[in-house]
Amino acid sequence: MADAAPLPEPWSNVPDRFRRRGLRWTPQRRTVIEVLAATDGHITGAALVERCRARDPQTIPSTVYRTLDVLEDLGLVRHGHGADGREEYHAGPGDEHGHLYCADCGGRWEIRADQADTIVDAFRGADGFEVDLSHVTVVGRCADCAASSTA
């Protein structure tokens, strides 16, 4: 009992990668992967648990978190600390991107490449400081919230 429908593309070979390492491919892990595959960019641990439960109500949080640990060992996800202190996971062999975080509505967006370059250049040029984009979270207010609350 293991494989059924194929996984979306960057993940299709994951079952093999598991087994090659002596790890086991289980329905629970498949659920986690499926959710990750349907996730664009980042997701908190709690949100992942929630989505897994939507797909399989039997989902147990500890199993999800343990699966995430394994996936991290395999380099398939990375975790960081999100702006609200929750564990945040980045899916996929990812392009390193930072985030914008709206302190009002809690919304999150990826920092686009051109903006990222601006930041990287600003610090590299001036101080020789090498920015690690994957750790950058810029806090502020999004256009909508800025418009509605600043009056």
Add this chain to the structure above:
Amino acid sequence: MADAAPLPEPWSNVPDRFRRRGLRWTPQRRTVIEVLAATDGHITGAALVERCRARDPQTIPSTVYRTLDVLEDLGLVRHGHGADGREEYHAGPGDEHGHLYCADCGGRWEIRADQADTIVDAFRGADGFEVDLSHVTVVGRCADCAASSTA
């Protein structure tokens, strides 16, 4: 039972500001303010509780957090998100600057005004996103560390 030794400078009028609002000045609040006054920059809620307890072992966490809420209402502290995403409180009116944080050596520097402008402009122009500089911490490697490890 309220005032004793004067508070350090940016905070000396805080007791009055409390009372003017109908709020009360208590020994517990004094403890919190004293710790904040001795804190340079950011501190997590938990760390603040810890330091308050060092000063007054009777300190109760909920009192500290409630005091923090009040201080935030008064605009004396703001809470936000640091390099690792944990909830942090930013003490004192004044310094609206972000930080550079070197993940290798742990060093911290302020982001200079010209660099700050670059960042602010990049996001305001593109998305209308209003960056809150006091909450920005850019993680990476400082020139020295980058030089020594990149070979």
Add this chain to the structure above:
DNA sequence: ATTAATGCAAACGGTTTGCACTACT
């Protein structure tokens, strides 16, 4: 048959809440 992985329940750390009591005004 092995032994990795699961389910469950309990424990965790940081924070919040309800409520009777204390003490600032």
Add this chain to the structure above:
DNA sequence: AGTAGTGCAAACCGTTTGCATTAAT
């Protein structure tokens, strides 16, 4: 006296852990 603030304990949330059981290999 009036009521804001405290102390305490319990609840909370997201996450982690211990352990007996299940199931992939």
